[in-house]
Amino acid sequence: MKTDYSKIYIDGEWTTGSSDSQMKNTNPFTGEELVTTQAADKSDLDKAYKAAAKAQVAWSKELPQKKQEILEKVLEVMQENKEFIIDWLVKEAGSTVFKATAEFGVSVNILKEATTFPFRMEGKILPSRQAGKENRVYRNSIGVIGIISPWNFPFHLAIRSIAPAIATGNAVVIKPATDTPVTGGLLFASIFEAAGLPKGLLNVVVGRGSEIGDDIVTHPIPRLISFTGSTPVGKHIGELAGGALKKTALELGGNNNFIVLNDANVDQAVDSALFGKFYHQGQICMSINRIFVHRDLYDEFAEQFIARAGKLKFGNPTEEGAQVGPLINRDQVDRILKDIDATVEQGAKLRLGGQADGNVLEPTVLTDVTNDMPLAENEIFGPVAILIPFDNDEEVIEMANAYPFGLSGAVHSGNIERGTNIAHQIHTGMIHVNDQPVNDEAHMPFGGEKDSGLGRFNGEWVLEEFTTLKWLSVQHGRSEYGPFVNDTKK
CATH class of the missing domain: 3.40.605.10 (Aldehyde Dehydrogenase; Chain A, domain 1)
Structure with a gap:
């Protein structure tokens, strides 16, 4: 060859x-x-x-x-x-x-x-x-x-x-x-x-x-x-x-949703969210863009998620156990840093990360994000997680469908039928219950709706x-x- x-x-x-x-x-x-x-x-x-x-x-x-x-x-x-x-x-x-x-x-x-x-x-x-x-x-x-x-x-x-x-x-x-x-x-x-x-x-x-x-x-x-x-x-x-x-x-592109309902298993949801957000530095069309967590579980989820994201090994992709490598070029890094700054200026809290070394952007988490902030509105395509609280099913469905994208998504619930019912109402080509959105199987239809x-x-x-x-x-x-x-x- x-x-x-x-x-x-x-x-x-x-x-x-x-x-x-x-x-x-x-x-x-x-x-x-x-x-x-x-x-x-x-x-x-x-x-x-x-x-x-x-x-x-x-x-x-x-x-x-x-x-x-x-x-x-x-x-x-x-x-x-x-x-x-x-x-x-x-x-x-x-x-x-x-x-x-x-x-x-x-x-x-x-x-x-x-x-x-x-x-x-x-x-x-x-x-x-x-x-x-x-x-x-x-x-x-x-x-x-x-x-x-x-x-x-x-x-x-x-x-x-x-x-x-x-x-x-x-x-x-x-x-x-x-x-x-x-x-x-x-x-x-x-x-x-x-x-x-x-x-x-x-x-x-x-x-x-x-x-x-x-x-x-x-x-x-x-x-x-x-x-x-x-x-x-x-x-x-x-x-x-x-x-x-x-x-x-x-x-x-996608602005993919990850929804944690108030009856979800938090440990399982955190596992899924870490993979769905940080796999390949978030540079995946199916990566999580917005993490919606019911207010009853918001603090518990945030603490676990931030603690575990802070332990991810980032940097040299050739090193054994590396989980987060570099972004493809510096333009991508600068674009994301600009959106981080703008989102913080509008009231979000930077809880982890936010710094870059060359093309490596460290795993980053922001809380108290609203659905109209730059990191929520734009496709992030990088290792930055945003946590958005919600109060009821109707509210999260409306927020999830607010933007003209519909590629992938995930819903976590302790009740399979409830989770499936919510999933049916999200306008997307692919969605997964009690899993994360980065799924691709060679025999299953892969594609999106809307933009x-x-x-x-x-x-x-x-x-x-x-x-x-x-x-x-x-x-x-x-x-x-x-x-x-x-x-x-x-």
Whole structure:
């Protein structure tokens, strides 16, 4: 498997990008340069899309067992290079070893699910209102899919589009995030190449958003754009794609709720909240953004949560037992510190943390937060927890639904039916009772409502996204066309 990632990958060849600009890839904790890549420009993107379109024609007709065989080989290559992939996730994405290992594991599950897709491209035969007619419905590949991968879970969130796209007979062009060009893109070129994927079916263009970001969407060849990232960028992609009548699969930002009702088990709720808030430094679309705690349990929950958050090991992600590593870049740190200051100015109490060293922001907790303060209104995307009190179920439901996001969430209650009833009333694509919101299973529908995205990933639901249906009817006898019938033989 190739390990030099200084070039882009087009039509089965590692080639130097044509842009005048270079992309320097650095370790977010140490600042060490990992690799520098000559960036791709619009001409490279055009070559990648044309190569994908040409290769996809034959791939769409390939036998399902051949597609499955390639994906199974991809799985072998991944397993053989597990430690190599984990190492890259740690040094490029700022992942702790725990997070990188978990990300690898969930990626394996995604791939295993995708290996079944070539044999799940099922259609239907349906009756007709017309005598002698048979209606057939075929499930076909779309063609070429453009994939824009994020920097927070780059390997997992790229493969969840790549694997099903390839499995269902499509070709792909991937533009990874500028902070994670290897784990979000170039690693896959290396892996699929080693697995024997035919040339042209997978292409990786490492380039700046300002140079090729719009073009990967507006280029005439791709019929679907899969994007995971922020809501503002997702809306822009949706506008561009809509203008060309392209499909989109968008998994965007969240302002996820964690609700602790007055009959909840506090110890269990604190366990869940610590993981759901601080896993991967809170840089997860599903991470807890607002922790709502019933006033009867507020002080007890706050004391336990603050005490345990203060014991989290943060800093160097390579150290054994590290729980909180660096944010991806300094801009993220400065953005969060600004919101912390503004929230404190409006009356919240800083109870833990609030300081940063380089890109490492220590675990931070604020209490006495209200639902209209900056840290409650904005997606935090960092290791900062805010605790908001509430007095009754109706109030917390209203506060939880106050913002135009709906990705994930959690409700804790000693009464399963009560917790489930509350969960039903939260406008979100995913929600979990007596658990935390960072859940992803390869066979379950993953996606959000409102400003948190469009479409669903995983399992049979991604099959719906990455394929298209064709109605083909067959008239077995002669049709009657009323006054248009040829009566010359009468």
